[in-house]
Amino acid sequence: MAEKTPVKAKSALAQAWAMVTDSQIWTSLIRHGYPEDARTRSLAVLTNVFLHLHPAKMRKSGLRMRYTWCMGGLSFFLFLSLTVTGLLLMFYYRPTAEYAFSDIVYLREDIPLGIMRELHRWGAHAMVITVWLHMMRVFLTGSYKPPREFNWGIGVLLLVLTLLLSFTGYLLPWDQLAIWAITVGTNMARATPVVGYEGPLAQLLKLGDIALVHAGADARYFLTAGRLIGAQTLLRFYVLHCVGIPLAATVLMAVHFWRVRKDGGISGPM
């Protein structure tokens, strides 16, 4: 609780400030004084829903930039930044074969000071790199060792989701770069063992003489919703990119951050 200070000795500015901090609005928002001693500093973290993912106190060694490289934090920052810029892009973009490309041209040519698409694309590339470097740092400091084995596994899944997010987003500009990169990428699924029609053991799944796995029903068809990359693929990738994978990543991130705390905070020597 903010302490009542004698108003007389203060300047006009301080008086005005005191009026603000003593007001019902202010005290309902912020329930502690300025974070300057142990108690208010702890309260600053504990009474804020966003900050309370942190502990109130932490190891000093875990604060060092040369130790953490800040890569996990930057990955999360980039995820948030991509969410915001992605949301803004969704106002202008229609995921259909007719409009997708021209919407991108519109974004690029006609919107004043439009760097939203650049922020989104470069942020996505940067996030792939920061996630890789985060993994490298965690590995090289042995931070996956007990009790953090499980969280390392969650991290590997988040790495996969990051790549999938970037991959599904790659198709959306609907230009030659996009469609052919996704063609190359999804062609791999044709060769999936058992469930890809050009994969080993594809002949295994059949009813009598009727093959269950063929070009119109296999792993690749499931990914692209067609024998070729087309309008259906665009819609599928769009939904996965904007809703499906971000939701999964958000859940896993919540688990990831929670486990960082539960496993004893940022790793350090015993």
Add this chain to the structure above:
Amino acid sequence: MPEFVKLAINALTAPSIFVTLAILVFFASLKFYRIWTRPKFALGLLVASILFFLISITDAHFQWIVSQPDNVPIMAMLYVVGFFYWLSLRQAAINDERIEQGKGPMEAEETNDRVHVWPDLVYTEFIASILGTAILIIWSILVKAPLEQPASLTRTPNPSKAPWYFLGLQEMLVYFDPWLAGVVLPSLIVVGLMAVPYIDKNPKGAGYFTLKERPFAVGGFLFGFLVLWILLVFNGTFLRGPNWNFFGPYEDWDVHKLVPLVNVNLSEFIYVKWLGTGLPASWFWRELWGILLVIGYLTILPPILAKTLFRTMYARMGFLRYNVMIQLLLIEFSMVIKMYLRWTVNLKYIIAIPEFFFNI
């Protein structure tokens, strides 16, 4: 840059020589990590690489390839990864020296100091996100996102490349069939990474940088990450042109470059070249030797290694852990083996059963 230097560098970046050099440099950098990571030495390396880059940029083709908008982050990544490779080994060198003197790693001195998250961490996060925002905005103003012609399935670009972070896998397609390079190997990378904490029973090296206390784990991971992932992404991005042919960094992408495809299967080596009998009609007899070779590689080598090179490791890890670890390691290594077999004897497939789309 004089023409003969360009020609020499073009020749040196041919996959066989380049990967060999990279592997040698990688192991040398681990062996001599206490020497080259000294700040002055490392700064010299950085300056040299920047000078090399600046001289190279006078070449038209080099300038074109590095200034492709999507290649800018890859170029930046090479420097960033290089920096963090130095930073990690530098701290490992300091820590290992301290541990030898019985002082414990640097991190141990501060590990019992507890600081308040507000302000120390919260301010760091705040400043980091401001810097991140600033860098992103500047980058976005300077480099326009690429946009090519509208999508058309009737015009295939040459080369057609996957998104840049998957180019290591696309590079693997040169040596392996899609079911391995595109499906099984990536899945094994994911599963293998997740298995790491359960395989690595070394209690040392948790919470600080070190190389001496866990050379095998650090070396194995960095080999996979730096040589088999980052290096191959680099290859796929900058050195692969039309028809996925190799082109040096100063070599124009000539669509008509002819590279003879003279790759031969193991069965053809055995039955045609050595025995001279021609291929047997049945795929089983034809591929038996290749199948035995692959099975032998995965089943005979592990017990031999457990008795010799990895004896202490086997004792520490136990049967199951050791076998999971050694299978992942052998598969990681098989990529390098297959590359060399292709470069030296033009071996295409060890097992080739196109009847079942099963080629290794």
